[in-house]
Amino acid sequence: MKVPDALQPEGHASLVSALEQYADNPSAFLALNRDNEYFTCPGIEGFICYRPHGRRWIQFGGPFTDTPSRAELQSQFLEHAHRSGRRIVGVQLQRADAELCAELGLTVNQVGASYAVDLQDFSLRGKRFVRLRNKISRAMRAGLEISEVDADKCADDIETIDARWLREKGKHTKELTFLIGEIGGEWQSLRKLFVGKIDGTAIAYVSYAPVYGSRPGWLHDLSRRLPDCPPGVMEAINSHAIDHMRELGAPWLHFGFTPFTSLDDSHQLPTASRAATRIVRLIADHGDRVYPAQSQLEYKSKWYPTALLPEYFAFDGGISPRSLWSVVRATNIV
Known part of the structure; x- marks a missing residue:
C-alpha cells in the first residue's frame, strides 16, 4: 500500500x-x-x-x-x-x-x-491581582492605546518591533522555530493580532491563535515589545485581549508550552x-541562560492559571x- x-x-x-x-x-x-x-x-x-x-x-x-x-x-x-x-x-x-x-x-x-486560564469567571479584581492592575494602569497612563489590527496593514511596524527586540536580546539570539506561531501567511485571518501604540508609534504586539478541543479558546502566542517600552505594556495588551475574548464567549486563554x-x-x-x-x-x-524559562513562567503566573x-x-x-x-x-x- x-x-x-x-x-x-x-x-x-x-x-x-x-x-x-x-x-x-x-x-x-x-x-x-x-x-x-x-x-x-x-x-x-x-x-x-x-x-x-x-x-x-x-x-x-x-x-x-x-x-x-x-x-x-x-x-x-x-x-x-x-x-x-x-x-x-x-x-x-x-x-x-x-x-x-x-x-x-x-x-x-x-x-x-503549558498553562491555561478559565475565562468564564475571570476577573482582575481582588488582592492577588493588585500588582498586575498597577502595572496595567501605569502603561495606560503613559498613553498606551490598544487595538486589534490587520497584519497586512502593520507589517512594517511588526518588522521594526521584531528587529529591535532581537537586537536587545543579543547578537547570538535566535528566534524559536516550529514551537511558536507566526504572523501572516495563508491562515492569518484565523488569528488575532493586538498592537499597542503610544503617540501613534507601535511599541508592542501580541498574536493569538485559535484553540480547539476540550479547552477551546485562544493561545497567547507571539509577543514582542520595544526595549524602551513603559512597564505593563504587555500585560495591558493581554488584558484588553481577554476582555475581547470574553465578549466573544471564549472559555479559555492558553499561555502555551x-x-x-x-x-x-x-x-x-x-x-x-x-x-x-x-x-x-x-x-x-x-x-x-540557556533558555529563559523562569521569566516566561513569571509572566504566565501573573494571570493565575487554572490548568497545568x-x-x-x-x-x-x-x-x-x-x-x-x-x-x-x-x-x-x-
Missing part, C-alpha cells in the same frame, strides 16, 4: 478541518506554520505534522485524527519513517500523545508544561529515560546526543 507523506497544495484546506474536529493540543494551530510537512494515510481522516531534520523527522504534537484512528496513524508514520531510514522525535506531546508513543515503544520524557517548568515525577511515564530526566531538571534548575498541562518529547530508538541535537537545531530552543 502506498502511503503519501505530504499533502498537495489543494489539500491544505483539510488541515484546518482536521484541527477543528480532532485537535486537543492547545498549540495545535502551530501545525499550520510554513515549512511544515504532513503525513496522511489512505482511509484515515487527519494528519501528522512534522519537519525533516537530517536523519530525524521532528513530529509536532500527536496524530490529529479521531480517537479510534490515532494508534493506526501513528504506527503508519513510524513505519514510513523507518522504511525511509529515518527516526522520529516527537515534540509538544500532550499526555494522551505521550501515552500512545510510550505504548509504541518510544522513550518519552516530560520536558515542560514553557520548557523546563512544572516538572514532576507524577507526570513521568514508564518509558522515561532517567538520564534525560536528570538533564532536563539540571537545565530547569540552572539553565536560565504537562508536555512531553518522545524519541524513537531511545535518546541519543544526535536525537537531542536534532531537536535543538530544528527548534532553536538553545
Whole structure:
C-alpha cells in the first residue's frame, strides 16, 4: 500500500478541518506554520505534522485524527519513517500523545508544561491581582492605546518591533522555530493580532491563535515589545485581549508550552529515560541562560492559571546526543 507523506497544495484546506474536529493540543494551530510537512494515510481522516531534520523527522504534537484512528496513524508514520531510514522525535506531546508513543515503544520524557486560564469567571479584581492592575494602569497612563489590527496593514511596524527586540536580546539570539506561531501567511485571518501604540508609534504586539478541543479558546502566542517600552505594556495588551475574548464567549486563554517548568515525577511515564530526566531538571534548575524559562513562567503566573498541562518529547530508538541535537537545531530552543 502506498502511503503519501505530504499533502498537495489543494489539500491544505483539510488541515484546518482536521484541527477543528480532532485537535486537543492547545498549540495545535502551530501545525499550520510554513515549512511544515504532513503525513496522511489512505482511509484515515487527519494528519501528522512534522519537519525533516537530517536523519530525524521532528513530529509536532500527536496524530490529529479521531480517537479510534490515532494508534493506526501513528504506527503508519513510524513505519514510513523507518522504511525511509529515518527516526522520529516527537515534540509538544500532550499526555494522551505521550501515552500512545510510550505504548509504541518510544522513550518519552516530560520536558515542560503549558498553562491555561478559565475565562468564564475571570476577573482582575481582588488582592492577588493588585500588582498586575498597577502595572496595567501605569502603561495606560503613559498613553498606551490598544487595538486589534490587520497584519497586512502593520507589517512594517511588526518588522521594526521584531528587529529591535532581537537586537536587545543579543547578537547570538535566535528566534524559536516550529514551537511558536507566526504572523501572516495563508491562515492569518484565523488569528488575532493586538498592537499597542503610544503617540501613534507601535511599541508592542501580541498574536493569538485559535484553540480547539476540550479547552477551546485562544493561545497567547507571539509577543514582542520595544526595549524602551513603559512597564505593563504587555500585560495591558493581554488584558484588553481577554476582555475581547470574553465578549466573544471564549472559555479559555492558553499561555502555551514553557520548557523546563512544572516538572514532576507524577507526570513521568514508564518509558522515561532517567538520564534525560536528570538533564532536563539540571537545565530547569540552572539553565536560565540557556533558555529563559523562569521569566516566561513569571509572566504566565501573573494571570493565575487554572490548568497545568504537562508536555512531553518522545524519541524513537531511545535518546541519543544526535536525537537531542536534532531537536535543538530544528527548534532553536538553545
